[in-house]
Amino acid sequence: MKSFFFLLLLLVTLAGFNYSPHLPEDKISQFKWLIGTWSANNSEGRIIETWLPMNDSLYSGQGTMFRKTTETVSLGNSQFQRRRSDYYFTPANSTIEYKVVNMSKTSFVAENKSASYPKKISYILFKKDSLHTIWEGGSEKRKDLYFGRVKKAVPEVKKGK
Numbered sequence: 001m002k003s004f005f006f007l008l009l010l011l012v013t014l015a016g017f018n019y020s021p022h023l024p025e026d027k028i029s030q031f032k033w034l035i036g037t038w039s040a041n042n043s044e045g046r047i048i049e050t051w052l053p054m055n056d057s058l059y060s061g062q063g064t065m066f067r068k069t070t071e072t073v074s075l076g077n078s079q080f081q082r083r084r085s086d087y088y089f090t091p092a093n094s095t096i097e098y099k100v101v102n103m104s105k106t107s108f109v110a111e112n113k114s115a116s117y118p119k120k121i122s123y124i125l126f127k128k129d130s131l132h133t134i135w136e137g138g139s140e141k142r143k144d145l146y147f148g149r150v151k152k153a154v155p156e157v158k159k160g161k
Contacts, residue, residue, distance in 0.1 A: 028057055028082045030105050033125045035059065038147035040133075044068065047075070049147065057082040063092045080108075089121060118143075 037050045045067040054060050063075030076092035087100035089110040098110035098121055106125040113119055119137030126132055129149035136142040 028059070028080075028087070030103075031059065031080065031108065033106060034061075034080065034123065034131075037150040038131055039150050040145045040147040042145060047145065047147075048150070049078070051080075061092070089123075091121065 032053075034051045035053060037048060040047045040049075045065055048064045048066070049061050051059050051061040059080040061078035061080070063078065065073040065075055067073065076094075078092045079088075079090040081088055081090075087103065087108065087110075089098045089100060089108070090096065091098075096112055096115050098112045098115070100108050100110045102109040107123060109120060109122045111120045115138065117138035117140045118135035120134075122132075122134040122136075124132045124134070129151075131147040131149070133145045133147065134142065
């Protein structure tokens with residue numbers, strides 16, 4: 001009986017040395033679907049958003065509007081970032097942060113109830129190359145934009161004679 005307790009104590013002790021706490025996964029990598037160039041048309045013209053990873057906790061998005069009047073307007077930089085265990089979205093040309101309150105492998109919903117408009121911003125990847133953004137709540141009407149991923153053109157190789 002003593003040898004059984006000694007063996008049990010030895011197993012428990014050894015198991016304790018092999019224990020390593022499970023560290024939380026870097027979940028910002030689950031949003032890599034956002035990286036790339038996206039294009040959407042609205043009543044004013046064409047919007048281009050290009051998202052790039054800046055480091056292991058920050059994605060930066062550059063927006064540009066190509067108006068139907070041939071004018072080109074920079075929409076500024078948006079940010080999607082992880083700080084500790086929380087995620088935040090900051091729209092272009094804004095200092096207002098929206099805390100991500102819901103997320104999945106293909107979407108996120110960010111809210112700031114003290115903002116005048118929008119109070120909620122959603123990014124939803126509904127197909128591999130299709131992105132739906134929704135800005136809603138507050139002083140203005142809901143705005144939906146449907147983006148398509150811009151694929152890089154592959155140069156055509158001409159065959160010689």
